[in-house]
Every structure is written in C-alpha cells, then in structure tokens.
Amino acid sequence: xxVLVCVKRVPATGGRILLTEDQREIDTRYLGFTVSPHxxxxxxxxxxxxxxxxxxxxxxxxxxxxxxxQLRDAMAIGIDRGILLESGGREWDPVATAAAIVDAIxxxxxxxxxFDLLLFGNEAADSGDYQVGAxxxxxxxxxxxxxxxGLEVRDGRATVRREAPGGGWEVFELxxxxxxxxxxxxxxxxxxxxxxxxxxxxKEVARVRPEWRDGGLRLQRLALPREQEGSVEILGEGPAxxxxxxxxxQRLGLV
Amino acid sequence: xxSVLTFVEHDGGTPEKVSLEALTFARxxxxxxxxxxxxxxxxxxxxxxxxALGAYGVAEVHVATDDRLDPYAPRAWAASxxxxxxxxxxxxVVGPGSERGAEVMAHLAARAGLPLAxxxxxxxxxxxxxxxxxxxxxxxxxxxxxxxxxxxxTVAPHAVQPEPATGPGAASCREFRPTLDEADLIVRVAxxxxxxxxxxxxxxxxxxxxxxxxVGSADGFAELEELAELLGGTVGVSRVVTxxxxxxxxxxxxxxxxxxxxxxxxACGISGAIQHMVGAKGAKHLLAINTDREAPIMAKAEWAxxxxxxxxxxxxxxxxxRVRGS
Numbered sequence: 001x002x003v004l005v006c007v008k009r010v011p012a013t014g015g016r017i018l019l020t021e022d023q024r025e026i027d028t029r030y031l032g033f034t035v036s037p038h039x040x041x042x043x044x045x046x047x048x049x050x051x052x053x054x055x056x057x058x059x060x061x062x063x064x065x066x067x068x069x070q071l072r073d074a075m076a077i078g079i080d081r082g083i084l085l086e087s088g089g090r091e092w093d094p095v096a097t098a099a100a101i102v103d104a105i106x107x108x109x110x111x112x113x114x115f116d117l118l119l120f121g122n123e124a125a126d127s128g129d130y131q132v133g134a135x136x137x138x139x140x141x142x143x144x145x146x147x148x149x150g151l152e153v154r155d156g157r158a159t160v161r162r163e164a165p166g167g168g169w170e171v172f173e174l175x176x177x178x179x180x181x182x183x184x185x186x187x188x189x190x191x192x193x194x195x196x197x198x199x200x201x202x203k204e205v206a207r208v209r210p211e212w213r214d215g216g217l218r219l220q221r222l223a224l225p226r227e228q229e230g231s232v233e234i235l236g237e238g239p240a241x242x243x244x245x246x247x248x249x250q251r252l253g254l255v
Numbered sequence: 256x257x258s259v260l261t262f263v264e265h266d267g268g269t270p271e272k273v274s275l276e277a278l279t280f281a282r283x284x285x286x287x288x289x290x291x292x293x294x295x296x297x298x299x300x301x302x303x304x305x306x307a308l309g310a311y312g313v314a315e316v317h318v319a320t321d322d323r324l325d326p327y328a329p330r331a332w333a334a335s336x337x338x339x340x341x342x343x344x345x346x347x348v349v350g351p352g353s354e355r356g357a358e359v360m361a362h363l364a365a366r367a368g369l370p371l372a373x374x375x376x377x378x379x380x381x382x383x384x385x386x387x388x389x390x391x392x393x394x395x396x397x398x399x400x401x402x403x404x405x406x407x408x409t410v411a412p413h414a415v416q417p418e419p420a421t422g423p424g425a426a427s428c429r430e431f432r433p434t435l436d437e438a439d440l441i442v443r444v445a446x447x448x449x450x451x452x453x454x455x456x457x458x459x460x461x462x463x464x465x466x467x468x469x470v471g472s473a474d475g476f477a478e479l480e481e482l483a484e485l486l487g488g489t490v491g492v493s494r495v496v497t498x499x500x501x502x503x504x505x506x507x508x509x510x511x512x513x514x515x516x517x518x519x520x521x522a523c524g525i526s527g528a529i530q531h532m533v534g535a536k537g538a539k540h541l542l543a544i545n546t547d548r549e550a551p552i553m554a555k556a557e558w559a560x561x562x563x564x565x566x567x568x569x570x571x572x573x574x575x576x577r578v579r580g581s
Contacts, residue, residue: 015527015551017395026395037494037511037530095370123357124372125510125530128390130373131361132411138365143441145329148360161448164357166266169448170327174441184511185504189496216370218400219554220385225396232543232553238562239570245542246574248558252519252540254462255487255575 001055001116001153001176004108006101006133007039007074009067009232014064017137022073023221024091026126035070037184038121044189045182046119047078053153055116056080058108062100063087068234076192082205083108094127095215098135105140117158118179122147123153133181143174146181173205258315259285260292260345261335267294268303273351275311275417280375281349282312282420290346291389293317294426297324297332305428312420318430327355328443333362335433340367343429345405347380352409360409369403374411389414392510392533413537455489457506462488463517463538465508466496467531469524469545469564470527473501476567477565479523485575491515493531509534523564527552529571544568 011031035043041242046057059074060086061067071082085100092100109115118140119242120133130146137144150161150169156176162183164170174180192200235244261281263274270278278294285292291314296304306334319335336348336359350360364371372378374437376396377387381499385539389411390397401408432562457463464483466476476490483490491508492501508515510530516537523544532555535541543556544564553559560567 013391013394013529015529017391017529068486069489076327092302093370098365125392126390128374128392129371130357131364134358138362141294141438145442146360146361147354150519161458163354164447165264165271165353167450169445169450171446171448172442173445188500188504208404217372218383218402218403220398220400222390223387223396223398225393227555232556232559234548235558235560237560239566241560241562242570242574245558245560245567245571246578248542249486249519249575250578254519 001049001053001056002113003046003049003057003119004041004060004105004115005042005057005079005119006060007035007043007070007121008061008126009033009063009070010036010125011156014207016185017224019222019224023223024219025222026085033066033069035073036085036121036125040189041184041186042121042182043074043077043079044187048132048187049117049153051078053147058083059234060101060104061085062092062097064089071205072200073192075203076196077190078196081203084205084207086207086209088209090212091219092212093215093217094129094131094135095217096213098132098139098211100210101132102139102199102208105136114177116176117153118142118177120179120181122181122183133179134163137179139180142177142179144179144181148180148182149186151182151186258291258343259288259291259347259349260295260339260343262348262350262356262359263294263296263304263308264351264353265301265304268300268330268520270304270307271351271353272417273353273356273412276412276415277349277356278308278311278313278416279353280410280415281347282377284347284349284380286413287578288346291315293343293345295319295336297335299430300352302428302430306447307424309424309426310419312424313426314424316428318428319433319436320430321432323435323440324433326444328440329355329358330442331433331435332359333366334435334439335361337366338431338433340405347406347408350409352412356409360407364407367405367407369405369407370401371409372399372401373409375408376411391529393432394529394533395535455487457489457508457513457515460489460515460517462486462519463491463508463515463519463521464488465491465493465522465525465535467493467523467525468495470496470501475565476502478565478572480562481572482521482568485572488517493525493528522540522556523568524550525552526550527555
C-alpha cells in the first residue's frame with residue numbers, strides 16, 4: 001500500500017517561550033526544531049504499515065527550506081521519499097495549508113499513483129488548528145477520522161479506534177483510500193539509526209513552491225498568557241528535607 | 256433569522272460541561288451582537304436538553320432528528336449543522352473545543368468553505384472579527400483576524416466557567432431533518448471497547464507523582480510508585496519518559512498526553528518544559544524535587560526540594576511511614 005504522511009517543523013520550545021520583537025513569531029534563535037509529536041507517530045505508523053503490507057511511503061511538509069531536516073528525520077526511520085512545499089516565509093492558515101497539500105497530493109498521484117492512506121497529526125503542536133486533515137479529506141472526497149490511537153489495515157479497509165467520551169474506545173471502519181489524523185500514543189516512534197540517517201541523505205526530496213493564498217484567518221500577533229509565578233519556598237536540600245515535605249503533606253491533609 | 260448558533264454535545268439530554276462553557280462564551284457574544292442565541296443538538300433525545308439550554312439563555316433549540324445520526328458520525332453531524340446554516344444564516348457558529356466538537360466543526364468548515372478559528376479564548380465581533388486563540392496547548396495566545404461571511408469558531412476547554420443566564424429563559428424546541436448524503440454516512444462508530452481496568456485514573460487523581468528524565472530508567476520509578484500509593488494517587492510522567500519507552504503513553508502528562516487536575520502534583524526530576532506544564536496547570540499545588548535549582552519548574556512550584564529525587568523520595572516515604580506509625 002502507498003502511504004503519505006504530513007508533518008510540520010516546530011521549534012523545541014523548552015521551559016519558556018520568547019517572542020520576536022514584532023511579536024509575530026517565537027524567537028527561535030537559540031532553539032532546535034523537531035516534528036510535532038502527533039506527526040512523529042504518524043510517520044512511525046506509515047513505516048509500520050509499509051513494512052507489514054509492502055508498498056511505499058512519502059513524507060510531505062509545508063515549511064521553510066530548513067524543514068528538509070524534518071523530512072530527512074522521517075526518511076531516516078524508513079519513509080521512502082519527501083516533498084517539501086516551500087512556505088516562502090509566510091504564515092499559512094489552515095485553509096491555505098490544506099489547499100497547498102491537496103494540490104501536491106493530486107500532482108504526486110498523477111505521476112506516481114494513488115495513495116491508499118493519508119496520515120496527518122491530529123493537530124500541530126504550535127498552531128493547534130485541528131482541521132487541516134478534515135479539509136484535505138473533504139476536497140479529495142475521502143472518508144476521514146481524527147484523533148485516532150489505533151489503526152489496522154486489512155482487505156482494503158482500515159479499522160481505527162479512538163478514546164470515547166467517558167472512557168473506553170470507539171471503533172470506526174473505513175474503506176480505503178482514506179485519511180486519518182493520529183494522536184500520540186498510537187505507537188512508540190523509533191529513534192533513527194546511524195545507517196538510517198546515512199540512507200536518508202540519498203533519498204529524493206521534491207521541492208515545490210505553492211502559491212500563498214488568504215484563507216481568512218490572519219495572524220496579527222502572539223501574546224504570552226499571564227502567569228502567576230509565585231515565589232517558591234525551598235523546603236531543604238536532599239533527604240534532610242523529608243520532614244519539611246511531610247509537614248506540607250500534612251497541611252494538605254494527605255498524611 | 257440570523258443568530259449565534261452553538262453546537263451542544265449532550266449525553267441523553269444532559270449537556271456536556273465543555274458545551275456549557277461554549278454556550279456561556281456564545282451568549283456573551285450574542286449579547287454584544289444583539290442576536291438571539293440558538294443551539295444545535297443531535298438526536299431526538301436532545302429535545303430533553305431544552306430546559307437546561309433555556310437556562311443558559313438559548314432562545315431556540317434545533318434538534319437534528321434522523322436515525323442515521325446515532326451512533327456518532329462526524330460528517331453527518333456536520334451536515335446537520337450545514338442544513339441549519341443553509342436554512343437560518345447564522346452570523347456565528349460556535350462549537351466546544353472537545354474532541355467531537357473540534358472534529359464536527361472542522362468538517363463543517365471544510366464543506367462550507369469557511370475559515371475556522373480553533374480554541375478561542377476571546378472574540379471581538381466586527382468586520383473582520385478579531386479572535387484570541389490558543390497555540391501550544393494554551394502556552395501561547397494568538398490574536399488573529401477572522402474574515403468570513405459566517406464566523407466559525409471553537410471555544411478552548413476551561414477558558415470560561417459555565418454560567419447560566421441571569422434572567423429566566425425558556426427555549427422553544429424545533430426538530431428538523433438534516434440533508435444527508437451517502438458520503439456523510441461512510442464514517443460512523445461501528446463498535447465500542449470497554450476501558451481497560453486500572454488503578455486511579457490520571458486525569459481524576461487527587462495526587463499525581465510525576466517523574467521526568469531525572470528518574471533515569473524504567474526501574475527508577477519504584478520510589479515514585481510507592482509515594483503515589485502512600486498518598487492515594489498515581490504516577491504521571493513527562494514526554495521524554497514515554498519516548499524512551501520507560502512508561503506507557505497513558506501515563507504522560509502534557510499537551511499531547513493527559514491533562515491533570517490534582518490537589519497536589521509532586522514533580523520529580525522534571526525540568527518544566529511548557530508542553531508538560533500545560534498538562535499540569537490544573538494542579539492546585541505543585542511541589543518540585545530537582546537537582547537543578549535553576550530548572551524552569553522551580554519558578555512555577557509552590558515548594559521545592561533541591562536534591563537527587565531517589566534519595567529525597569525514599570526519605571519522604573520513610574518519613575510518611577514513621578509519622579503514620581506503620
């Protein structure tokens with residue numbers, strides 16, 4: 001089966017977010033970058049599916065030229081080739097993002113054949129829009145389930161499950177081709193191996209420059225939520241602090 | 256007539272809490288826009304919700320009735336909202352930022368060809384609307400223009416407290432049949448699996464003992480497990496712990512894991528990355544145990560112990576036993 005996975009390059013923010021002077025972006029001068037957690041799992045799922053069922057896998061991203069790094073990361077765990085949609089330094093809203101992805105999928109399918117499954121993350125770690133997958137599915141006329149934490153493919157059908165409101169799981173069955181948006185927890189992504197990284201360097205990355213469009217949601221500025229940073233009371237150092245800790249637990253009625 | 260329409264999830268006619276939050280948010284917006292507040296509920300039993308929704312200021316409850324809407328079918332539910340949109344031309348459609356709310360609103364936005372602002376915490380009506388919405392699970396806010404003939408948005412869970420309207424209200428109830436086509440019915444819940452039986456659920460635990468990279472190994476959790484048991488709580492972990500395979504993902508606290516709301520969160524060997532902290536911000540009290548006095552978690556904690564977590568937690572466990580005389 002042929003699988004496409006869409007990922008997004010996001011900063012590894014650590015303990016504190018700093019904004020650029022114009023407050024339109026996170027100041028990333030001192031930060032590394034990574035793939036959104038849900039999408040890291042989507043890439044792992046794509047590799048597992050192709051290992052089990054045969055076929056090939058493609059990883060796609062919309063981002064700056066440096067997002068090639070995230071495509072190589074995905075290829076290092078076994079994805080076969082990459083597509084980089086260059087964002088040209090602009091902010092792409094979910095409508096514009098979905099349109100660019102749809103165009104890229106159609107072009108790739110015209111050249112290399114149909115994808116059986118499109119894998120997305122449930123929501124990007126940074127923008128958290130919760131909609132790009134559903135938009136792509138709608139335009140391509142594909143059945144779609146979001147928020148899934150389990151996936152099995154058999155006889156041209158996918159059985160997926162996700163957490164039900166109030167506990168337990170609800171199960172959906174969908175005919176392929178289909179689109180699913182996955183959540184972290186569906187699998188435990190492997191770390192790239194050194195040979196995997198070496199192989200990834202030689203894999204093909206197609207670069208496309210899609211045309212930006214105004215989707216109607218326009219970022220104006222970012223703001224940090226007000227936080228009440230209290231003053232911490234240091235109870236002590238090492239095991240000697242145990243009685244002070246237990247005194248706190250007693251005050252809270254826990255001991 | 257035009258309105259502020261809110262999609263309300265319910266369980267047998269009892270509105271879900273996150274939907275009541277969205278309704279409270281939507282009511283404030285409807286008052287500012289001088290528009291009536293309408294609600295969409297799915298399934299004939301939704302009519303039972305009318306009284307409860309009237310109390311929240313809803314003027315009209317629109318009940319989508321069709322046997323094919325049960326069990327949950329994301330596109331068919333979105334088609335119900337679209338049917339209502341076509342008939343009534345609402346100015347705004349609001350949904351809860353729950354899993355289903357987000358999914359139904361995404362499908363609605365896709366089929367209507369409209370933008371959707373997810374997880375809003377504030378909205379200024381106008382042309383265009385100006386929305387404040389959550390990024391990074393709430394660690395960052397975005398102010399954005401939303402320009403569309405109908406403004407679609409979801410409300411961030413727990414951004415507002417659910418609050419009934421001040422005046423008494425009675426909602427009129429209208430049933431309607433949504434326009435559904437074959438494609439709307441392909442995806443629907445085909446079965447259910449019971450929850451795995453386990454110990455204290457992480458999201459509801461009164462005490463969570465958290466472990467991060469500083470725990471060092473899968474075996475390193477023994478003292479944390481013991482402390483959690485002594486306090487009637489459970490163990491939670493940061494993302495690095497699940498990524499390393501030390502603990503299952505179900506134990507993860509954070510943006511892509513579980514959101515916790517205990518009375519006490521004891522964070523051991525956790526640096527305090529924002530993605531972790533958004534999952535723990537519901538905790539009433541935070542006690543950090545860390546070797547690094549400068550770790551970000553120390554600034555967010557109420558109490559802290561500087562030191563090796565294994566030594567500290569073992570000593571605390573022993574002290575609890577001594578105090579209890581067991």
